[in-house]
Amino acid sequence: MDEFWLHPRLGTATRDGQAPRFYLLALQHAVQTLDADPRWQHWWHRSGFLDCELGIVTEGRLDHLRPSADIRRVDNRLRANFTCALPPAGTARDELVQRAATEVRTMFELIREALALPDLPPPPAPSAPPEDAGDVPVTAKGLPSIPRELEPQGYLTLTQVQDFFG
Numbered sequence: 001m002d003e004f005w006l007h008p009r010l011g012t013a014t015r016d017g018q019a020p021r022f023y024l025l026a027l028q029h030a031v032q033t034l035d036a037d038p039r040w041q042h043w044w045h046r047s048g049f050l051d052c053e054l055g056i057v058t059e060g061r062l063d064h065l066r067p068s069a070d071i072r073r074v075d076n077r078l079r080a081n082f083t084c085a086l087p088p089a090g091t092a093r094d095e096l097v098q099r100a101a102t103e104v105r106t107m108f109e110l111i112r113e114a115l116a117l118p119d120l121p122p123p124p125a126p127s128a129p130p131e132d133a134g135d136v137p138v139t140a141k142g143l144p145s146i147p148r149e150l151e152p153q154g155y156l157t158l159t160q161v162q163d164f165f166g
Helices: 021-036 038-045 093-115 148-153 158-163
Strands: 006-012 051-058 069-074 077-084 138-140
Touching: 006 021, 021 038, 021 051, 021 093, 051 093, 069 093, 077 093
Parallel strands: 006 051, 006 138, 051 077
Antiparallel strands: 069 077
């Protein structure tokens, strides 16, 4: 099994439209690492889906207790869109790599629960993206203006998550 089954799409919904490039690279690399792992390929094959479109939307400085998720079947594919909080500015690169790997694994734990799949395989050791990694394609959207008292909620609505990548 060497065919790609996992297709990441990255987005950012920050007020300034910016997200740290290295963190987005780390998220993409964490997804690609799972995609290439034979144990994860075998686990996914048991899902009955051809592949998984995994959308990850980072949301600025807002804090999340858990990711907002939209998981749905589209023909023989799974489309799963999640939100995750950006780490604080100044976070060390090693911590960003670890955080990205944890975020992606948490997303797959939610997918596993939603589809009633067997336990996830052991995760590959987190690793930094290659030094020569190019730019990450990112869909950027500004957050709508919200009243200050609602700002601490910090997540996009389910409809916004569903529609983020169009």
